[in-house]
Amino acid sequence: MDSEATVYRPEALIADDIDAYLDTHQHKSMLRFITCGSVDDGKSTLIGRLLYDSKMIFEDQLAALEADSKTSGTQGENIDFALLVDGLAAEREQGITIDVAYRFFATEKRKFIVADTPGHEQYTRNMVTGASTADLAIILIDARKGVLTQTKRHSYLAHLLGIRNIVLAVNKMDLIDYDQERYEAIVSAYDLFAKSIGISNFTPIPISGLAGDNIASLSDQTPWYAGKALIDHLETVEIGVNARRDGPMRMPVQWVNRPNLDFRGFAGQIASGTVKSGDKVRVVPSGKTSTVERIVTFDGDLEEASAGQSVTLTLADEIDCSRGDVIAAADAPPSAADQFEATIVWMDEQALLPGRAYMLKLGTQMVSATVQPPKYQINVNTMEQVAAKTLELNSIGVAEITTDRRIAFEGYNDADKGGRDLGGFILIDKVSNATVAAGMINFALRRSQNVHWQSVDITREAHASQKNQQPKLLWFTGLSGSGKSTIANLVEKKLYAVGKHSFLLDGDNVRHGLNKDLGFTDADRVENIRRISEVAKLMTDAGLIVLTAFISPFRAERQMARDLMDDAEFVEIFVDTPLEVAEKRDVKGLYKKARAGELKNFTGIDSPYEAPENPEIRIDTTQMTPEDAAEYIVDIVLGQWAPTI
Template identity: 75%
Template sequence: MTDPIYKTDALIAQDIDAYLETHQHKTMLRFITCGSVDDGKSTLIGRLLYDSKMIFEDQLAALEADSKRVGTQGQEIDFALLVDGLAAEREQGITIDVAYRFFATEKRKFIVADTPGHEQYTRNMVTGASTADLAVILIDARKGVLTQTRRHSYLVNLLGIKNIVLAVNKMDLVGYDQAVFDAIVADYSAFAASIGIESFTPMPISGFKGDNITAPSENTPWYTGPSLLPFLETVELDTTADQRKPFRMPVQWVNRPNLDFRGFSGLIADGVVRPGDEVRVLPSGKTSTVSRIVALGGDLEAGVAGESVTITLADEIDCSRGQVIVAAKSPLEVSDQFEASVIWMDEHEMVPGRAYWMKIGAQTVSASIGAPKYEVNVNTQEHLAAKTLDLNSIGVANITTDREIPFAPYADSRDLGGFILIDKMTNATVAAGIIHFSLRRAQNIHWQATDITREHHASMKHQKPAVVWLTGLSGSGKSTIANALEKKLARMNRHTFLLDGDNVRHGLNKDLGFTEADRVENVRRVGEVAKLMTDAGLIVVTAFISPFRSERDMVRGMMQPGEFVEVFVDTPLSVAEERDVKGLYAKARSGQLKNFTGIDSPYEAPDSPEIRIDTTSMTPDEAADIIIARLIP
């Protein structure tokens, strides 16, 4: 007779199928834990994993051993060790990285992000919050509302998280005193109202002891609200909100497996699409109708928000990665200038005017940030005057992209209104931001077409336009070479104009100093002037220190392919300083001249210039001849 304790393979398979079927139809809640350092975020998540039976026996044994080794009180389990995986986190007892954990109960599935509390890791908290539906903001009952509590609350609200739990933790350390809890809730309520948080759910808990985590605690008879886990299981999520919006899908990939199929693949950000629907491709504005909606299992009758699909169109219209397919009668706005909130995440301060890569939706464009309109004081909500933003600062600024892009305000769409900024040189993510609206100037100003083209201007002068960009240290010989070059070109009847770094500061750029931001703006203005001159058919010769690669690359991007010729006047600092015809190095060495390139401000040499000139081994005329040979083969 078969022992009933043992199951056949068929019965085991049935149990697995039943388990998977049950979990497949559960809703998913993504939430974060945040707050100040040492408020107990990791401990709380560890407790949730433990109480939801998501820890295997071998993990539990290892956890108990680790807890004894690090000296937890009374040899009890240190639940934080389940989440703090980095050695540095365990050594310091803090969270550094964002830790994602999955767990499930009978009612719902969860993905929780344990985010750092230290101010220096605020950028990691933003990462965790960007996809969350709910935030658990922890407060240490002994400390009350702190600056980082306010900062994280401000970011939670800024990022559009409406479901907020205020978990007053470590109530066991204050004797479960109701007066302490009520005072903290009152303090937080006043702050929450000031930043626009309309509602939140306060709870007195102890992640370490388990009070009010899975069931009401006998230690807080005065609290009649929900326990944390039951609340997370039952909090209402509007899972169809995105589906009720107009259809929008950023194109991530043009799918062309053969000549008979051309589809556009992406994740549907908003709305519903069906075969026969009329759609519009932005920013071009071309329209067509949907022929098929293809997924992994075959054709679909409809695609809904959150699904990855491939759409085929009835017409052969131009559509590529980064463009957005939308409902034809409800198009997105298209613009190249925006107001946005910016959360600066890099240790190097923001440089107004510098070009960064901006990733929004499925597209990446070049973008520059203007000087902040203001910086936000997270404690008082005061708008502070600011010339830049440094690590973890939050401010509002205008952003300009190098071309028009389709977008939605972040309040309408996270996918099409949220963006990150990436440093072009290091590829580091330096900021996250949310778009408020398009600037009116972007809608009111349109490009005026003219009948006389740049090609006509160039043909009249019998030459190809170009920008010869001489860059190098002060005293390297840029201006001398530029002058020699222009004289030789003039003798060849070429139409030229020389833009010299010192000369333009007497007029066009007389309002600029020599800070990093001013140097960026100096180069940007000169680049725009040079571009206009190439449109007129001229050969433009420039002589600027232009110390930063990113700004030189910005100017290169303004020009037509092949028209920008970067000339690195490569002179050692010691040689340039010996020349010092203007006495600038001496002033910089004595401290009379600040932000001087090569002394207390860096010079970033070109990685791959079109021409490199060694002024220690050739004359200015010889250098000019090398450049002419490149310009006029």
């Protein structure tokens, strides 16, 4: 196998060559790609072979690899290249890839970062992580098995995530005696599927990762194959950044650089287009305009910069611009909206709860967002749109998303406008900080453009001043039977007696009207609290002290209610009653029905209650009477003493 012309050999360098090589190496283009496909299709072996053929393995690593190969069951003198990548002990023990493994290698023409992604369906979320930054995907197929479900799933995800360079690597050709007819049948079957999901072009290559056929050079075993070897193709394929340079200029602001009073710059990486000193720019979503004064880098000022470069821009005018804003071409800015249709890949063990508030991170923007019930879920085997009320782990669906403020965005598939940077997002659970989903914005909803906030003359502060009180939201939470409603009712009576303007929203009462369409599933509970939170916010805008008495079992929804209010205005009151005590009271007979199986999704029995971790007030009903508890709460709320609990 002659690969001398294409492969970088670091051991061949002498001292006089090092500076020249480093300069050349620094200016090589970078290709990010992923390997994906079904379990045991040879992804890790292929990457190991690429590292081996490009001489990116030190002698001690090679010796250890040869020794490990003998104990891993590899036949004959062959090296088990997968051991170079499968670094976790669990991976080596099971012979599978679990985590995403990133590896670097280089040839004379280009640098590469490759992500080895898991083949098991349960680790599909890891594949999404690897694909999110890739320019190319190598879809591996075991020549003995042909096109499988995971082949289709990963192909669909790669296309969905904007990867337009697809290599179909039909692997393990040595195990079918390099059968041309079998190879062509696999390529034909994949072509039929690829066209059904919108993949119009792909590059098929017959390979053997273990034997090295058609990897670094063309193999004598496949004289019927007229294409390029894999490394040759990777070295010459066009990288997406070239297309982005031709689009309109966009730069998400990562941070505001203000080292002193004489300098104020906006740092970030240009997502698309080119910017020059003197260009007119617009800040989105505010719409403010200015002119670029300087393009500052560590190595000095530039006259122009383009997609992929990290720079600091200074503007001619002192306009409001901060992290999360997008500086764009003044005559071709991105859109801004707060309601979208998006495609979502769910990545969490716990299913999507429609209506729950998650954090949405898009580029450098971070906002609160709620997801509506999915319009449909996608069956990756048939591409059928299936009805769904939620999304489970590894599900792919389309849903509407609402954010708490307008954000700058592009459609994910608008690659020339920086769609990946301004159209791809993740959803983060507010309580656990776990990433629960990845998504791609399809388009803004028209109503997002048509609905605007109406300014009013009588402000929130004016309403409060008229009532001579500070608006507050007293959020009572606890198990059924804990005494929430009893204590809340006593608190309101005491507030009324001292001339305060208040209103009590009780869980049972609200379900007779505003929320009578909701049941008691987790999703319905989330929507119940979302509606109450919005109503309570409007009432505090009117200057009222609002009391809510709801089980509100989930921390995420209580946090959502808190996020709607100013810090000093939200008071979480945990009516802390042990389950056994609440069950003994059982005034309404609900626990008895739940224990008998007559009442499903009952909090504390077959539905969880997430107790507050740091409530403003905790009431232990085994130690305090409802009257004493109400007196204590009112004294705190009116500021007569600070809580000590």
